[in-house]
Amino acid sequence: MPRSEALDRGMRLTALAADIRAEWQSGNRARLARVVIVLLVVFAAATFVSSIMTGAADASLSNVVRWLVGANDADQVLSVRDRIIILDIRLPRAVLGMLVGASLAVSGVVMQGLFRNPLADPGLVGVSSGASLGAVLLIVLGSAVFGPLFALFGFYALPIAAFVGGLVTTLLLYRIATRGGQTSVATLLLAGIALGALTGAFTGVLIFMADDKQLRDVTFWGLGSLAGANWTKIAAAAPIILLSLAVTPFLARGLNAITLGEAAAFHMGIPVQRMKNIAIVSVAAATGASVAVSGGIGFVGIVVPHLLRLVIGPDHRYLVPASALLGGTLLILADMIARTIASPAELPIGIVTAFIGAPFFLWILLRGRTTMGL
Amino acid sequence: MITVSNLSVRLGGRQVIHGISLEAAPGALTAIVGPNGCGKTTTLKAISGELPPESGSVSINGRNLKGLKPWELALKRGVLPQSTVISFPFTVREVVRLGLTAGATADAKANDRIAADALEAVDLGGFAGRFYQELSGGEQQRVQLARVLCQISNPVADGEPRYLLLDEPVSSLDIRHQLTIMQLARRFCEQGGGVIAVMHDLNLTAMFADRMIMMKAGMIRASGAPSDVLTDETMEAVFGCRMQVSAMPAAGVPFVLPQTATL
Numbered sequence: 162m163p164r165s166e167a168l169d170r171g172m173r174l175t176a177l178a179a180d181i182r183a184e185w186q187s188g189n190r191a192r193l194a195r196v197v198i199v200l201l202v203v204f205a206a207a208t209f210v211s212s213i214m215t216g217a218a219d220a221s222l223s224n225v226v227r228w229l230v231g232a233n234d235a236d237q238v239l240s241v242r243d244r245i246i247i248l249d250i251r252l253p254r255a256v257l258g259m260l261v262g263a264s265l266a267v268s269g270v271v272m273q274g275l276f277r278n279p280l281a282d283p284g285l286v287g288v289s290s291g292a293s294l295g296a297v298l299l300i301v302l303g304s305a306v307f308g309p310l311f312a313l314f315g316f317y318a319l320p321i322a323a324f325v326g327g328l329v330t331t332l333l334l335y336r337i338a339t340r341g342g343q344t345s346v347a348t349l350l351l352a353g354i355a356l357g358a359l360t361g362a363f364t365g366v367l368i369f370m371a372d373d374k375q376l377r378d379v380t381f382w383g384l385g386s387l388a389g390a391n392w393t394k395i396a397a398a399a400p401i402i403l404l405s406l407a408v409t410p411f412l413a414r415g416l417n418a419i420t421l422g423e424a425a426a427f428h429m430g431i432p433v434q435r436m437k438n439i440a441i442v443s444v445a446a447a448t449g450a451s452v453a454v455s456g457g458i459g460f461v462g463i464v465v466p467h468l469l470r471l472v473i474g475p476d477h478r479y480l481v482p483a484s485a486l487l488g489g490t491l492l493i494l495a496d497m498i499a500r501t502i503a504s505p506a507e508l509p510i511g512i513v514t515a516f517i518g519a520p521f522f523l524w525i526l527l528r529g530r531t532t533m534g535l
Numbered sequence: 536m537i538t539v540s541n542l543s544v545r546l547g548g549r550q551v552i553h554g555i556s557l558e559a560a561p562g563a564l565t566a567i568v569g570p571n572g573c574g575k576t577t578t579l580k581a582i583s584g585e586l587p588p589e590s591g592s593v594s595i596n597g598r599n600l601k602g603l604k605p606w607e608l609a610l611k612r613g614v615l616p617q618s619t620v621i622s623f624p625f626t627v628r629e630v631v632r633l634g635l636t637a638g639a640t641a642d643a644k645a646n647d648r649i650a651a652d653a654l655e656a657v658d659l660g661g662f663a664g665r666f667y668q669e670l671s672g673g674e675q676q677r678v679q680l681a682r683v684l685c686q687i688s689n690p691v692a693d694g695e696p697r698y699l700l701l702d703e704p705v706s707s708l709d710i711r712h713q714l715t716i717m718q719l720a721r722r723f724c725e726q727g728g729g730v731i732a733v734m735h736d737l738n739l740t741a742m743f744a745d746r747m748i749m750m751k752a753g754m755i756r757a758s759g760a761p762s763d764v765l766t767d768e769t770m771e772a773v774f775g776c777r778m779q780v781s782a783m784p785a786a787g788v789p790f791v792l793p794q795t796a797t798l
Contacts, residue, residue: 421682
């Protein structure tokens with residue numbers, strides 16, 4: 162690159178930074194948010210690629226790329242073993258991590274917007290437990306009771322069962338915690354604990370009834386892991402997750418308006434009831450599908466949106482896509498930690514996210530006690 | 536014209552509004568006053584479309600609220616609630632621009648100007664970059680009013696008058712800003728719009744309202760020009776408080792009337 166061109170580019174970047182700073186001081190964070198989203202795209206791509214390259218076995222990415230583009234020496238550069246490691250183990254794992262992370266983070270954003278509180282998270286208020294109950298119900302009572310369901314939905318049966326479980330819990334929660342358009346935070350959190358305990362108890366009964374094979378299935382599934390990622394799981398979860406993620410940008414304006422209260426949102430022209438229905442179904446679907454393929458992975462839905470609100474503000478038009486990107490990226494990173502820290506053994510990823518997320522959550526509580534209506 | 540005819544509203548199983556009828560004409564500031572719990576806010580909520588009537592009807596510029604979609608209503612009237620708590624860290628500018636949810640133009644510059652003008656109108660010119668949660672109650676109330684002004688920036692649009700429904704717009708403001716906001720409402724009326732305001736301060740009401748509606752126990756007890764409504768008799772009948780209108784207090788006790796202010 163010629164010297165003057167580099168100089169020119171540098172000056173433009175400086176000018177952009179100055180503009181953003183000036184806009185930030187006048188309360189306008191729109192351009193900052195757009196720049197952050199671009200940076201997050203780069204960060205996500207870099208993490209995605211490096212997660213495919215890292216692992217217990219050594220399989221070089223450049224060789225994979227050469228094999229993929231069909232170089233002349235294609236068959237020598239990549240052994241069959243490497244091909245399997247990259248294409249059937251690491252790639253689906255990274256894809257699933259991205260999908261699940263995005264889905265957990267966006268579910269968090271939508272739920273927090275809907276309940277008008279930064280502490281609402283599907284994992285925290287029992288929606289994930291409800292989804293788990295749905296999934297375990299299917300695994301244990303399986304073919305005996307739900308035979309026709311399997312026949313009808315095939316491998317979609319598990320995500321759909323989890324979705325129904327999540328939906329029922331979300332609706333119950335909304336009914337209990339919201340009166341006349343006002344959501345009580347204390348009721349929300351306490352009702353979440355109660356619903357979580359209740360669905361947990363039902364799940365316990367089912368596990369008690371389970372035979373050895375089912376017990377194995379339930380235990381492995383419930384650990385909260387991306388370890389079993391494969392293309393079949395992705396095929397089962399991806400359509401549901403992508404569909405519910407695709408809806409959320411259209412909720413953004415409504416979620417912004419509803420932060421002033423449901424009445425105010427209506428005054429500003431939002432069809433509140435319809436918007437809430439769509440939001441609840443999409444949260445339940447995204448959470449259900451994620452839980453179905455990866456078990457319980459906590460704290461992504463609360464940490465990611467909170468972190469982003471500190472930087473780009475709560476405008477959902479930017480918060481939703483930014484959360485999807487950062488959620489996916491952080492989950493892939495957590496998965497890299499999970500599978501390398503005790504290599505060649507693997508830690509369940511739920512443990513990693515809890516170790517990072519729980520202290521962060523406590524920090525949020527200490528910092529925001531006054532502003533969150535607690 | 537906003538027309539309320541034979542409106543009854545039931546809240547939580549209890550009938551709180553008993554068949555009231557009223558009209559609020561464009562160009563006039565209509566004030567609703569009355570003791571706590573008499574149904575002022577409920578009436579305003581029914582007029583805004585937030586509460587469905589049990590019987591009777593509300594129409595705005597000749598169209599029944601029932602047939603209007605939320606976004607259509609949002610272009611005809613703006614609503615200022617009593618207080619608004621936000622649990623996310625929005626800046627003042629971001630809150631005010633939420634008012635553009637229904638009526639934003641494609642012109643970014645025009646939107647920016649509408650928002651800036653609205654903040655200027657409520658005397659919060661330099662506040663755009665501040666965080667809403669860090670403002671005082673009175674400042675938050677003015678930010679919300681700016682948000683409503685952003686939604687209804689022109690008193691008349693497409694040849695139709697538009698309306699501001701204000702629930703105690705000056706309740707937490709200092710005397711100077713009470714006058715600023717009431718003058719703003721007046722000006723909105725003079726430019727062809729209509730205002731319905733729930734008020735507590737009877738002096739300010741007497742000063743700024745064209746029409747006054749006095750409610751008690753879900754019914755209208757008196758309505759008309761402030762000079763007709765504010766009498767010793769209605770004060771006692773409605774507020775249960777024997778007092779004299781326009782009488783001087785005993786010598787030696789200071790009193791301050793907004794009527795004497797010059798801004």
